[in-house]
Amino acid sequence: MKSTFFFVLLLAFQLPTIVFAQTDKNETRTDSTAVQSAYGNAINNLKAGDFYTAQNQLEQVLSLDSTHLDANLNLMRIYYAQKNFEGAKSIALRLTSIHPDRQEHWIALADTYKALEDFTALIDVYDKLIELNPDEASYYYDKAFTLSLNGQAKEALQLYQNIEDKFGASDRLFLARNELYRQQNDRKSALSVAEAFVKSKPDVSHSHLMLANTYLDFEKPKDALKSLQGLEDKFPEDPYIPLTKADAYQALRNYSNVSKELQKAFAMDSLSINNKVRTVYNVLQGDNRKESLKIASEITSVLVDRYPQEALAQAVFGDVALQQGKEDVAYDAFLKAVDLNKKLYIVWEQLLQLEVANNKIKEAQNHGLEAINQFPDNSVILLFTGYAYLLDKQYQEARAFLEEALNKADQENQGLMIQIYSALGDTYHAVDMGAASNTAYSEALQIDSNNTYVLNNFAYYLALRKEELDKAASMSKKSNDLEPNNASYQDTYAWVLFQQGNYDEALSWIDKAVENSAEPSATLVEHKGDILFKLGKKDEAVRLWEQALKLTDGNDNDKLNSKVKNKEYVD
Template identity: 25%
Template structure:
């Protein structure tokens, strides 16, 4: 047991003295020439005691028992106040404990008494840096590099401190010193690039980048970094020339083609920009999201005769390369939508939700296109499918109910609207839309009591719902019920929408039913200025007839007949010169 302990102690002793530089004590035969600095005159007995406590301190320091280590090193100083190694170790302990203010004087003392020991300089600079005194740390590094041989690798640390202090010129000098010693290095060139960029010396940063590419010709990351730097600093033409000089060398490097595309695009060479995207879009290794972001940038330019077909080819390549990606299919759907091929766009959207139905926006796109294409059965089918994924989305009920309403399937419309309105209760606008549609459905079924109640609920949620104000006031006028209320609503409409022919016609018809034929004539005449329809022209003829302007009325009825599908009533009015309502 004693042999093992003695061996460990000797190893500990050798390790300790191998890592630190101490001043020599008096040389003795068969003794190591590395020892504690004999700064003051000590007897041999005192020196032995110093050595003993120092070794004790080193042992506890290595065992991370810092309290005992500190005590031992302090005993060294009690015997030898100017012992540089003990000051260094005490400084180390304070540093490890985070007490930099106490560590600093010990570190400085050690360095002062042994100015050739790099570890003492490094402790001083470490403490100064942690204290935030970077200027002092910089001076310490400079002193060490001047005084201590074989410390050239610390030019990097010095340069980093100078860079942090925005002493860019000084940092460049330090990196150049490192380069003079070690030769060209990737790290040095990259750091010099960053400094030049901070100094707004883009030309020099690019020059360093080109040197780096030349130094490492088989490393594409440097070419990519340089291309990106040029693009980020609006050097689009220079980036184009540089990338074109490298695409053959780095064949099929997808990111390089992406950058080339960006360089073309920034110069408004859109056809070229799209053409060079074929390589990355046919690649399975390039990130799909990067492709989609690139293509998305062109959507706002569409439709465009020059770009439509090239983008379609890219989209097809995207889907071919990523056949199981709903994002690729959805992006292709977006493309077809933007070039006004709505049906084709819907096909891709439907394929996308077949793979992953969790994207609500795609479902909305499908339903909007169903309505636009007047495929009301498609609206109903797709709304039901979407509700399986999003059962609490009021908008989906609204789409389905509206499709039933358009198909005159009022019972199913009412059923769906009543089911969905619970999910719309917290949204005033949506709540008003649901009740408005219910009002229309109940009115079409002849249930005026429920219709009026639904309209009232709609206006309670959103008093300026123009669809409800129009329909409610018009249906009341047809029933000649609550005409004052109808007039109040229609008056609000024509005030808010003075150029809407439908609303002007509604207001005119309310006035007509109130036997204000002059007022009706006035607003019908206004309506005809904007968007005349057969109904508005017929109403205008009716108002003229009521005002005794028979011949003028017949002229309007004949004009309305030319625009009508069913002319039975109009033919009778014209033939009999009589009003039939």
């Protein structure tokens, strides 16, 4: 929740913007026909977004004419966008050799050294820029900042003195010196600079804020609050005053005042909604989870009051409510968010997960189709839409969505891949594709061999198909070892033992499952009846089958009806 980030931005490097070069009107091009043709084709492909082909064509141009300015510039920008910083550096070096007096080429070279964190070489570049334009203050500042990054604090401080001698004192100079002293943990010097800044600029809020943040950096929150005293009256529209006070109260563990100050900042239009959202998630990183959630809830309430028609505000409000376990509140907020802006894919994901978890199957199907229309390549949306159809026993529809989710998924996202494979395992079994089901579960276990959900379902469906019962028993036993007292897993193990003909042990495990079930399911009760029948306890078995039939709420179950009617086990 630190509010010092706006100081750092004044010192940070600026990275290049990818803008494709146009021919300088003052330059006369004498390219050969081959060069002109290749370059023209490259520009057309750049405009069409075919960067790979354009890259090849630009490289061809430079193989014919290494001095072609626009080809060099465009290829360098492509390399930079690809994070091929070595390639970009080689072109920038070529440009500074061809046109050593052009500052923009040296700036481009500086950008590559920044990306490569080659600070020693970067210092030399700024020396050249200062030589080319000795009246540009930013080059001196960038060199000083680079010296500090390179561990040359003494030289950086001397350069700041040179800057003051040449250009005079400025806000940026106070900020730069203060930042350097803070990095060195030089409390006395950092505070001295901050106090001098306040004395020099008492009528601007950021001088006072720098002093307060310096105190906070050196774990002096009470001094920080003291330095901010009365500033809200003097600068009523500066949100960083209450934000910084909130930081101080956070350090003092005064959570009620943290919330109070944050609510003040959130009520100000001068703090953008994006900064407010960023602050919410900073709050949620706090070390006291209970208090952090409470504060986040209070400030997101202010957020939606200020921006009732902003989808982002509703989305963040819903996210915090969900983290508090307020699923109904979160659900309503997510619905409002996607109604206001259908392009928030994360909100669609959260909405669908809530609907599937709470058995709102038809809603999940409808919203899933709507979300897929917006984000056809989103594997999470495809997965939960598949779940919605799987739970509705519309297996072919589920299969289509889940297979598409598999095609679109990031293979490195192991958690997602396990969910997709396990859902496919369930679906393939339901459509009598046993071999495909086994393959899907096996793929999931290749990722996580201890995933109890996969171990349990794989074992259960093998048992239902009477396949590889020893393997099923091993997996089911493992799931119970990993997660004891899970009634569903205990029922599966009992059923595997039943299929193996080990009825006594099966009864022991089904009794555990019943004991650990608050409300035993129809399947669990039926299984116990099956086991008792095999143990010769026919009357008890029939009684349990009748009980299971009542628990089905009248749903069709021909096999169970036959057991009750004929008082005989049906395989």
